[in-house]
Amino acid sequence: MQLQRTQTDLVADADKKAAMQAYIDGLNNGDLEAVVALFAEDARIEDPVGSTQIIEGRQAIRAFYQQSISMDLKLRLVAPIRGSHGNEAAMAFEVEIHGMQPATVIRVIDIMTFNADGSIRTMQAYWSPEDALPLQKS
Amino acid sequence: MQLQRTQTDLVADADKKAAMQAYIDGLNNGDLEAVVALFAEDARIEDPVGSTQIIEGRQAIRAFYQQSISMDLKLRLVAPIRGSHGNEAAMAFEVEIHGMQPATVIRVIDIMTFNADGSIRTMQAYWSPEDALPLQKS
Numbered sequence: 001m002q003l004q005r006t007q008t009d010l011v012a013d014a015d016k017k018a019a020m021q022a023y024i025d026g027l028n029n030g031d032l033e034a035v036v037a038l039f040a041e042d043a044r045i046e047d048p049v050g051s052t053q054i055i056e057g058r059q060a061i062r063a064f065y066q067q068s069i070s071m072d073l074k075l076r077l078v079a080p081i082r083g084s085h086g087n088e089a090a091m092a093f094e095v096e097i098h099g100m101q102p103a104t105v106i107r108v109i110d111i112m113t114f115n116a117d118g119s120i121r122t123m124q125a126y127w128s129p130e131d132a133l134p135l136q137k138s
Numbered sequence: 139m140q141l142q143r144t145q146t147d148l149v150a151d152a153d154k155k156a157a158m159q160a161y162i163d164g165l166n167n168g169d170l171e172a173v174v175a176l177f178a179e180d181a182r183i184e185d186p187v188g189s190t191q192i193i194e195g196r197q198a199i200r201a202f203y204q205q206s207i208s209m210d211l212k213l214r215l216v217a218p219i220r221g222s223h224g225n226e227a228a229m230a231f232e233v234e235i236h237g238m239q240p241a242t243v244i245r246v247i248d249i250m251t252f253n254a255d256g257s258i259r260t261m262q263a264y265w266s267p268e269d270a271l272p273l274q275k276s
Contacts, residue, residue, distance in 0.1 A: 013266045050224020078217040079230050082247045083266025086188020090247035090264035092217050092230035109220045109228035109247060111264070126228035126249070128151045128221025 009116045013083040016114055020091050023120075024075045032069055036062045040119040047125035071099035087114045087121075096135055103135040147254045151221040154252055158229050161258075162213045170207055174200045178257040185263035209237035225252045225259075234273055241273040
């Protein structure tokens with residue numbers, strides 16, 4: 001039997017974008033369980049891309065976002081979320097980290113891939129040390 | 139002998155970002171050779187991600203961008219280019235395609251990976267049919 005992507009495996013563009021918006025909202029609301037529930041049991045996170053640290057599986061993902069939420073994050077999309085012609089989507093955002101000393105803003109682009117059931121299979125966060133800046137208080 | 143990334147293989151963040159800005163500028167200027175010269179001989183393009191069409195090698199890449207430039211493109215970054223902790227970078231932009239009927243704008247995020255010499259090894263463009271909209275004339 002050959003494994004092949006079928007139309008029915010495709011996650012709708014709107015569903016991928018809704019999941020990514022729910023990810024943003026969940027982090028902004030400090031709702032750890034809402035964020036974790038978006039991920040597949042065996043999901044894999046690379047944040048930042050190019051680092052050696054890979055976070056794999058629900059337990060490790062929960063610990064990662066628990067730590068993140070404890071840093072008092074505020075995420076803001078800088079443009080509409082982009083889809084793809086497959087089970088991938090992408091978004092550009094800024095994340096303010098108020099729990100850092102000094103408070104910091106990081107410019108990020110996330111790529112996510114999805115399983116057929118709409119759960120997040122992988123998340124990759126693109127940012128460099130140069131993309132992290134002291135937060136300007138307004 | 140084991141292949142391992144060393145510090146000397148790393149392309150500087152500023153160099154990756156300069157190459158991506160040169161890509162934007164080259165397309166806006168209709169400068170095909172400037173765009174093609176940014177890519178490695180064996181570079182690989184997936185545009186859009188999730189399609190079955192893969193463009194591989196300089197000759198195919200030149201044909202791809204020749205076609206693109208003939209469509210009278212205007213690209214505009216919507217946020218600063220993001221780097222990574224490795225040889226990857228990412229950018230969110232809009233591309234106006236004035237040569238389409240009707241004129242169209244597509245919201246895109248590109249991921250590029252780089253060789254140690256700073257040439258582009260891969261480009262992946264994330265956009266869905268829903269990210270293509272009729273261009274509003276101002």
